[in-house]
Amino acid sequence: MSAQKKLTRAEQKALRPAQILDAAFEEFVRNGFTATRVEDIADRVGVTKGTVYVYFETKEQLFEAMISHFSVAFHELLDNTDRLDGSVTDRLKAILGLLYDQIVEDRITRELLRLVISEGHRFPDLIDRHHDQFIAPIIAKIEDLMREGMSSGEFRQMPVEFSDIVVAPILTTTILRLIFDDRRARTPNKDAFMRAYFDLLLNGLLVRRS
Amino acid sequence: MSAQKKLTRAEQKALRPAQILDAAFEEFVRNGFTATRVEDIADRVGVTKGTVYVYFETKEQLFEAMISHFSVAFHELLDNTDRLDGSVTDRLKAILGLLYDQIVEDRITRELLRLVISEGHRFPDLIDRHHDQFIAPIIAKIEDLMREGMSSGEFRQMPVEFSDIVVAPILTTTILRLIFDDRRARTPNKDAFMRAYFDLLLNGLLVRRS
Amino acid sequence: MSAQKKLTRAEQKALRPAQILDAAFEEFVRNGFTATRVEDIADRVGVTKGTVYVYFETKEQLFEAMISHFSVAFHELLDNTDRLDGSVTDRLKAILGLLYDQIVEDRITRELLRLVISEGHRFPDLIDRHHDQFIAPIIAKIEDLMREGMSSGEFRQMPVEFSDIVVAPILTTTILRLIFDDRRARTPNKDAFMRAYFDLLLNGLLVRRS
Amino acid sequence: MSAQKKLTRAEQKALRPAQILDAAFEEFVRNGFTATRVEDIADRVGVTKGTVYVYFETKEQLFEAMISHFSVAFHELLDNTDRLDGSVTDRLKAILGLLYDQIVEDRITRELLRLVISEGHRFPDLIDRHHDQFIAPIIAKIEDLMREGMSSGEFRQMPVEFSDIVVAPILTTTILRLIFDDRRARTPNKDAFMRAYFDLLLNGLLVRRS
DNA sequence: TATGAATGAGAATTCATTCAT
DNA sequence: GATGAATGAATTCTCATTCAT
Numbered sequence A, B, C, D: 001m002s003a004q005k006k007l008t009r010a011e012q013k014a015l016r017p018a019q020i021l022d023a024a025f026e027e028f029v030r031n032g033f034t035a036t037r038v039e040d041i042a043d044r045v046g047v048t049k050g051t052v053y054v055y056f057e058t059k060e061q062l063f064e065a066m067i068s069h070f071s072v073a074f075h076e077l078l079d080n081t082d083r084l085d086g087s088v089t090d091r092l093k094a095i096l097g098l099l100y101d102q103i104v105e106d107r108i109t110r111e112l113l114r115l116v117i118s119e120g121h122r123f124p125d126l127i128d129r130h131h132d133q134f135i136a137p138i139i140a141k142i143e144d145l146m147r148e149g150m151s152s153g154e155f156r157q158m159p160v161e162f163s164d165i166v167v168a169p170i171l172t173t174t175i176l177r178l179i180f181d182d183r184r185a186r187t188p189n190k191d192a193f194m195r196a197y198f199d200l201l202l203n204g205l206l207v208r209r210s
Numbered sequence E: 001t002a003t004g005a006a007t008g009a010g011a012a013t014t015c016a017t018t019c020a021t
Numbered sequence F: 001g002a003t004g005a006a007t008g009a010a011t012t013c014t015c016a017t018t019c020a021t
Helices: A001-005 A011-036 A038-045 A051-054 A061-070 A075-080 A088-105 A107-119 A124-151 A164-180 A189-201 B009-035 B038-045 B050-054 B059-070 B075-080 B088-105 B107-119 B124-151 B165-182 B192-204 C003-007 C009-035 C040-046 C049-055 C059-070 C073-082 C088-105 C105-121 C124-151 C164-180 C190-203 D002-006 D007-037 D036-046 D049-055 D059-070 D075-083 D088-105 D105-118 D125-151 D164-180 D189-202
Strands: none
Touching: A001 C190, A001 D125, A011 A038, A011 A061, A011 A107, A011 B009, A038 A051, A038 A061, A038 C105, A061 A107, A061 A124, A061 B038, A075 A107, A075 A124, A075 D007, A075 D075, A088 A124, A088 A164, A088 A189, A107 A124, A107 A164, A107 B107, A107 B165, A164 A189, A164 B107, A164 B165, A164 B192, A189 B165, B009 B050, B009 B059, B009 B107, B009 C190, B038 B050, B038 B059, B038 C009, B038 C190, B059 B124, B059 C009, B075 B124, B075 C009, B075 D189, B088 B107, B088 B124, B088 B165, B088 B192, B107 B124, B107 D088, B124 B165, B165 B192, B165 D075, B192 C003, B192 D007, C009 C040, C009 C049, C009 C059, C009 C105, C009 D007, C040 C049, C040 C059, C059 C105, C059 C124, C073 C088, C073 C105, C073 C124, C088 C105, C088 C190, C105 C164, C105 D105, C105 D164, C124 C164, C124 D164, C164 D036, C164 D105, C164 D189, C190 D164, D007 D036, D007 D049, D007 D059, D007 D088, D007 D105, D036 D049, D036 D059, D036 D088, D059 D125, D075 D088, D075 D105, D075 D125, D088 D125, D088 D164, D088 D189, D105 D125, D125 D164, D164 D189
16 A cells, blocks of 8 residues: 555556546447547546546547457467467367466456457458467467367368357357456356356267267 | 349339348448448349348448348247257257257358357347347246256256356357367267257266265 | 217317417427427427427518417406596505406416517517506506596595506516516415505505694 | 736636636527527637537536526525615615616516526426526515515505515516617616606505595 | 429538637 | 547437428
8 A cells, every 4th residue: 555655657657548448448448449439538537538538539549558468368268278288178278268267267358359340340350460460370370270280080071161150159159258247147157157167068968989 | 033134123123122231230340340342242132232222221221120120030940949859858858959950050140149249239129128038038938948857857956047048059050160169170070969959958977986 | 068079170270360369379488489398389289390390481470470369368457547537546445456466376477478578579579569558557557546636635646657666566566476486475464465566555654643 | 998808717717617608608699509509608718519528428418517607696685675774665665676677677587587588498407497596586586675664664554465566567678678689669667667656656646545 | 193202402400629817 | 658628520319390181
């Protein structure tokens, strides 16, 4: 607390941009780009409209800066996946577990996805960046694993270009949460969900006839 | 063309609401609720702002009317699923095929989903209606089939409450199409996709060890 | 009632203008000129906007026609005053009694006064007509009686140009009723009011010292 | 003039609300509530529409604020009446003289009365406030004096509930001025008017028979 | 005559943005 | 840097008026 108090004016100011970006995230997520008022963002920080314009030239630039600011977390995720070991199955499970944490349970990633879906038309390079930074690397990683599993004889042969299917339950869970939020109790228990997910993914629906 | 010309006032009038709803769909989908101007909708129909207000009291009511108007298609789908026969597997495949057509390939359903995601905060009963009319019946249908398959010995035992997982590839494909639209060639060939989807769903990733 | 029923279409139509003027009176009185919508007038009659325009070219003309239509009653009053007889005091009392009926108790005259006060700026000749038809003749009549009373020795000598003072209680009562309408119980009992009014007017406040 | 120039932003700002209220008074009085455009008020101040909305949330609130702002003068009048002395007649004369100044000659009070009459339907609590702050205290004051005069033997016995009659010439003069404004030379010379008014009020019309 | 769909000129209100302090 | 008064362009919604039927 005294640390809180010791903030010099200069330190205060150094924090401003981050505070504004945080506030912008909340407001843009709640209302979308057009329906968000710069003044609401300022109010949330406790400053006036003018102050926002000290740091960001326009509402559009603020939006884009906010998206960039909150799009960093994924890098760590992707880094982590490189350090895994064990069987292909083990590594696939580990990656999907990390993805679950990042996509389903991390509110920021989830809401960023909402903005990608709703504001994509207005900010087309948002889409491109999102694709290049998030979607493509994940898909590539999954495809690599599938290829590896197939050549090692662990996985059955199947076309690798549909690896969306493998991660689909994670994206779907996120989307349902985005839609129903906390209004409908749709959020599953992670462990139970992952167990059912892996079981189905690895073994399929059908009873195996020996 | 002469037919076009022959339209009487009365006929014109009977057409207006549908014309406006069509235009509203396009504009709301493109820009979202707030960023859509009533005048753009009017322009698209070829009338003036005032005319829109002859038929719809406010922009909000127009939005809601538009959603209702375009939310009808699903009923047929659900009706059709009742008439299927064959093994549980056959019927599951058939249903998932119908869902694919309705959710992935039907542009209206797809874009309605975008609006549910982006405007849900502003129109909360939109969410509720969407849940009750679309999500819940589908989930129920899938759960029924899974239960049937398990008790007939066709499917392995698994918890029925995660049947989202079964339809996830379809929702995921739709979401990716919503995001990348036609800007990235992500739209899969339906047959190849369905083949891979069913194969994975029914048999799983793992090689069966006899 | 059968008379009601027997109205031919032609008779119906002959009634239209009067119906519209009645409705216009109510709406203009309630809302003033600008805030009254032609459609509300039409609704009150049970026809559509267009019909009003069949009979009256513009909203302004309708307003003026309505004023003229309801400004007729006064003529009778003024005619009646010519037929009075008795002492000057008797005739003055009789005239003031008639004025009370006409100005305080007749809703139409009262509300017309409201419109004169509120819409005078917009319709300046409304003022002129009102002055020439209502105010001036009454004042003249009172002045005549005062002159007559003074020369007959019945009344004390006093300047005749302030005869407004003589009728003031009547106008004041009307104004208070216009303002407080039926929301405050300010409407006096006529007989008691007139008795007090005449007593004060004729004898004054002061005790007479013989 | 250089004073004009020296106005700092802060000083400007402190003045704005009053400037806007003044302008609002003029425009609302000229056109009534509905027919007054916010832009006209702004123009009169020399600012833009938006500026008016910086200070007042809606046109209705501006109207109400304006009424409140200009309804203060009466308090002084009522205070002054408490400090009078002399005979009941003297004090009655003094009060009526003050009322004349306030109601007939003060343009603001006069025009406020017009708004009370014309906008009463739309702003019902305007009426209530006007009654409680203006009408009721005056009537009460006059009634007190009449009671005092009657018990002191100065005035004849008469019902006190019609004291409206006593002030009627003042209200009537105001109303006539509101209606005919400066278009008809109806404004009386105050001294002559008051002399005639008091003479009639105190002594009545009739010649006294010793 | 009567209708009511359509118009288009406003009018209230909002809000991103600017700028003097 | 921070403020917040002021702007002005944009947007929703209204309504008198027209006109084909």
